[in-house]
Amino acid sequence: MYYEMIGFTGEPHSDPCVPGMPEVDLGTSSVFLDFDGTLVDLADSPDAIVVPEDMAMTLEAVAQKCNGRLVIVTGRSVASVEPYLGGFAGPIIGGPGAEERIDGVTSRCIAVDDHVVARMGDMAEAFAATHPGLLAERKPTGIVIHFRSAEDLAADAYAFLRVLDETHPGFELHHSKMAYELRPKGIGKELSIQRHMEAAPFAGTLPIFFGDDVTDEPALQWVGVSGGLAVKVGEGDTAASNRVEDPRTVRNLLRSWAKA
Numbered sequence: 001m002y003y004e005m006i007g008f009t010g011e012p013h014s015d016p017c018v019p020g021m022p023e024v025d026l027g028t029s030s031v032f033l034d035f036d037g038t039l040v041d042l043a044d045s046p047d048a049i050v051v052p053e054d055m056a057m058t059l060e061a062v063a064q065k066c067n068g069r070l071v072i073v074t075g076r077s078v079a080s081v082e083p084y085l086g087g088f089a090g091p092i093i094g095g096p097g098a099e100e101r102i103d104g105v106t107s108r109c110i111a112v113d114d115h116v117v118a119r120m121g122d123m124a125e126a127f128a129a130t131h132p133g134l135l136a137e138r139k140p141t142g143i144v145i146h147f148r149s150a151e152d153l154a155a156d157a158y159a160f161l162r163v164l165d166e167t168h169p170g171f172e173l174h175h176s177k178m179a180y181e182l183r184p185k186g187i188g189k190e191l192s193i194q195r196h197m198e199a200a201p202f203a204g205t206l207p208i209f210f211g212d213d214v215t216d217e218p219a220l221q222w223v224g225v226s227g228g229l230a231v232k233v234g235e236g237d238t239a240a241s242n243r244v245e246d247p248r249t250v251r252n253l254l255r256s257w258a259k260a
């Protein structure tokens with residue numbers, strides 16, 4: 001009941017065979033997974049997602065196969081993704097790259113002025129309040145404005161964040177699916193994945209990364225160039241040489257890896 005309340009659901013498991021997907025040896029691989037749009041379908045707002053009830057269990061099982069080298073790499077804050085990954089104890093990179101949860105402890109990876117971020121959050125919320133359909137999301141190190149429910153206001157959201165971008169030199173504006181984000185310079189999923197791959201226990205293993213968004217492209221490209229397995233989830237241009245149709249296919253593939 002609790003699980004249903006916060007958006008968990010059961011899911012019939014279909015054939016996990018994904019045509020064209022190379023065989024992987026998890027024992028010598030490191031698995032990096034985006035969350036929204038990759039493990040779960042996107043919803044109208046970040047807290048409206050539906051998570052299959054076996055998600056954490058599946059992630060834990062795959063993590064065991066790769067000796068703990070399974071990392072969630074999300075644009076969300078660690079705190080906002082944790083409730084959906086309750087039974088998963090492995091590493092989480094949030095922010096994306098602004099914070100990390102290692103051994104259950106979340107720490108900041110980049111210095112930002114909390115007062116500045118709070119003030120930007122206030123302004124974003126005030127802006128969204130006068131533009132019905134826009135949703136302002138506060139993150140520990142930045143802000144996001146979602147326009148999924150009001151695509152006609154995308155240009156207004158962009159213009160607003162451009163002004164904040166120009167007046168806050170330590171931050172930069174990013175475009176993601178149905179959202180614009182202002183985040184600190186010097187972070188990114190590709191930088192976090194690279195840093196992990198340079199150190200134990202990741203160094204010397206094959207990187208695998210699944211991502212769905214334009215913000216995942218630099219990481220997909222890096223993983224591909226490094227000889228790893230880069231997998232784009234869904235439609236759209238990509239640097240990845242592999243593609244799966246949707247998050248459901250990703251989940252079924254992970255279930256098959258968990259059982260292998």
Ligand SMILES: [Mg+2]
Nearest residue numbers: 034036037213
């Ligand atoms: Mg995503």
